[in-house]
Amino acid sequence: MMVINNVIQKYFQKTTSVAPLAVFRICFGLLMLASIVRFWSKGWIEQLYIKPLYFFPFYGFEFIKPLGEYTYLLFIICGTSALLVAFGWFYRIAIVSLFLSFTYIELLDKSTYLNHYYFVSLVCFLLIFLPAHVYFSVDAYKNRKILAQHIPQWNIDALKLMLGILYFYAGLAKINSDWLVHALPLKIWLPARNDIPIIGFLFNLSWIPFVFSWFGCLYDLCIPFLLSYSRTRLFAYFAVVVFHVLTALLFPIGVFPHVMIVVALIFFSSDFHQKIIDKVSTWVKFPLEFIRPSAFKTYFPSSYVKGVFAVFFMIQLLFPFRYLLYSDELFWTEEGYRFSWRVMLLEKAGYVQFTVKDKDGKQMIINNNAFLTTLQEKMMSTQPDMILQYAHILRDYYAKNGFDSPEIYVDSYVALNGRMGKPLISPTTNLAKETESFYHKSWILPLNENIKGF
Numbered sequence: 001m002m003v004i005n006n007v008i009q010k011y012f013q014k015t016t017s018v019a020p021l022a023v024f025r026i027c028f029g030l031l032m033l034a035s036i037v038r039f040w041s042k043g044w045i046e047q048l049y050i051k052p053l054y055f056f057p058f059y060g061f062e063f064i065k066p067l068g069e070y071t072y073l074l075f076i077i078c079g080t081s082a083l084l085v086a087f088g089w090f091y092r093i094a095i096v097s098l099f100l101s102f103t104y105i106e107l108l109d110k111s112t113y114l115n116h117y118y119f120v121s122l123v124c125f126l127l128i129f130l131p132a133h134v135y136f137s138v139d140a141y142k143n144r145k146i147l148a149q150h151i152p153q154w155n156i157d158a159l160k161l162m163l164g165i166l167y168f169y170a171g172l173a174k175i176n177s178d179w180l181v182h183a184l185p186l187k188i189w190l191p192a193r194n195d196i197p198i199i200g201f202l203f204n205l206s207w208i209p210f211v212f213s214w215f216g217c218l219y220d221l222c223i224p225f226l227l228s229y230s231r232t233r234l235f236a237y238f239a240v241v242v243f244h245v246l247t248a249l250l251f252p253i254g255v256f257p258h259v260m261i262v263v264a265l266i267f268f269s270s271d272f273h274q275k276i277i278d279k280v281s282t283w284v285k286f287p288l289e290f291i292r293p294s295a296f297k298t299y300f301p302s303s304y305v306k307g308v309f310a311v312f313f314m315i316q317l318l319f320p321f322r323y324l325l326y327s328d329e330l331f332w333t334e335e336g337y338r339f340s341w342r343v344m345l346l347e348k349a350g351y352v353q354f355t356v357k358d359k360d361g362k363q364m365i366i367n368n369n370a371f372l373t374t375l376q377e378k379m380m381s382t383q384p385d386m387i388l389q390y391a392h393i394l395r396d397y398y399a400k401n402g403f404d405s406p407e408i409y410v411d412s413y414v415a416l417n418g419r420m421g422k423p424l425i426s427p428t429t430n431l432a433k434e435t436e437s438f439y440h441k442s443w444i445l446p447l448n449e450n451i452k453g454f
Contacts, residue, residue: 012306014153015298017270018135019277021156022088025132027262028123029086032098035255036079045071048112049105052373054393056110056386059436064107077101085127088137092128099124110386111379115343116256119166122316123263126162129308130155134299136277141290148299155301158309159266162316164224169320169341171220176453178331178345180217183209184417185347193250219243227267240264251344326440331416332424332447334383335440350381350414350424356394358403366394382414384425384444391431408432422447 039045049071057064067074078101084094102124106117133139134148178184186209194200202208219239226236244257265273281291323336330337331346354366368377371393380386391408398406407430413421422445425431429443 012152012154015150016153016156017274018131018148018151018299019270019273020266020268021130021132021151021159022136023273023276024159024263024266025088025091025127025137026086027265028127029082029084029098031255031259031262032082032102032120033079033086036075036082038255040072040075040079045075047373048375049108052109052376054371054376054390055108056376056380056389058107058110059385059438061107064104066108074101074105078105085132088133088139091133091137091139095124095127095132099128109376110338110383111373111376113338114254114256115166115341116254116259118339119162120259122162123159125312126158126309129301129305130158131299131301136281136286136291141286146299147290147293148297149293150298152298152300154306154309156266158313159263160224160228161313163263163266164228165313165316166341167220167224170343171217171222173340173342173345173453174213174217174220176345176451178417178451179213179453182417183213185345186212188347188418189251196249216243227264230269233267237264237267253344328440328444329447329449329451331451332414333441333444334385347417348382348414349421350378350412351421352381352387352410352412352425354391354394355409355411356398356403357407357409358398358405360404362403364398371397381412382424384441385436387412387425388431388434388436388441391434395432406432416447419449 049066050068052066055066077097081094081098081101084090085098099121102117103121106113106121131148131151134146134151140147174180179186190203190209190212192203194203196203223236223240226232227240229236241261244260247253248257278291320340323330323340326333326335328335352368354368355363356366357363372380372390380390387410391410394408395406409427409429410425410431411427412424414424415421424445426443426445431443434441434443
């Protein structure tokens with residue numbers, strides 16, 4: 001035990017150049033700004049956050065409310081914060097603002113949930129506590145007292161660990177019979193992209209989805225370790241670039257591939273990042289004393305930060321396994337599916353028809369288009385918790401429009417990864433009386449098929 005304590009103590013005493021953290025801050029901030037600008041330019045703010053009549057908040061975050069036209073202001077705050085983070089100007093305020101504004105946007109509607117939004121929020125949270133502004137920043141330029149060349153090694157390793165968890169857990173999730181044995185859902189997706197120039201014809205070959213499935217699994221499992229080892233780092237980073245460029249071409253997953261390509265640079269040596277800073281400094285003509293200060297100084301974060309990070313990473317290591325608390329098939333019920341780094345494992349198509357009744361004999365079939373956008377209806381139709389939320393929306397609406405204690409029933413059919421469609425929700429259950437919780441939803445009908453794996 002004493003030996004272990006000594007090893008841990010020595011590790012936390014190790015210091016390293018702050019240059020990788022400074023480069024990470026700049027790249028991350030600029031990438032976030034570009035993402036906000038792209039989102040705005042494509043009209044997605046209005047389409048996703050202003051136009052919908054109803055929203056699907058996450059359980060426990062129902063206090064997150066849509067802001068209407070003020071959503072544009074929220075995006076302005078988010079984009080401005082990202083730019084200030086990149087510059088390292090009013091850094092502490094800016095990174096807290098970026099974390100809060102981006103996470104608020106992310107939590108507005110389950111319909112828009114993506115793993116990389118979650119990843120961005122987690123990175124923003126870590127950066128709140130990391131001294132990313134003590135070097136090559138406006139803050140350090142204006143206040144030389146905080147200027148430092150070195151920080152504790154674990155400050156850099158925390159970001160590496162977060163990236164490693166994402167990749168490794170995504171790889172574990174791919175160790176399942178649908179992905180490895182049946183090459184699903186890639187067997188469905190890839191042939192649909194056979195019109196891509198040069199390589200498109202490959203996607204018509206029956207064995208290509210299996211190659212992509214197995215490579216994707218091995219890539220996710222191995223890439224954090226290959227990036228960590230200096231002899232394999234260049235090869236690993238080349239694989240990162242190829243893998244994410246290919247996924248960007250094949251699948252509509254936004255800026256996620258670009259995010260992963262940029263943040264993976266954190267694994268490179270301090271000398272590599274210092275060369276980047278030296279090159280940039282010649283363009284902006286920063287004084288040499290600011291880039292290479294003569295006084296050797298190390299910045300140590302407050303002691304409580306270690307405790308915060310210990311709790312944070314314990315949650316990150318355990319939270320993805322919460323699906324084990326549920327007995328039914330995860331891919332079918334999706335109980336414990338979100339926030340667990342299960343990336344692109346499902347192809348679900350659903351059909352749902354809701355009926356509202358009351359004790360006076362009134363009955364009506366619901367036109368979902370009158371309540372939901374196309375995206376919302378698509379996402380809702382295959383996810384039980386969203387079906388329940390929508391049932392409550394209908395209950396409250398019709399309670400105000402002539403129905404006495406309305407009851408809500410649904411006929412639902414869902415096809416999972418190319419299987420024949422099956423009923424998802426018990427058609428005899430009055431969803432108006434069901435409540436959301438972390439308990440298993442007994443009104444979800446079983447898949448009666450076991451997808452083996454993690």
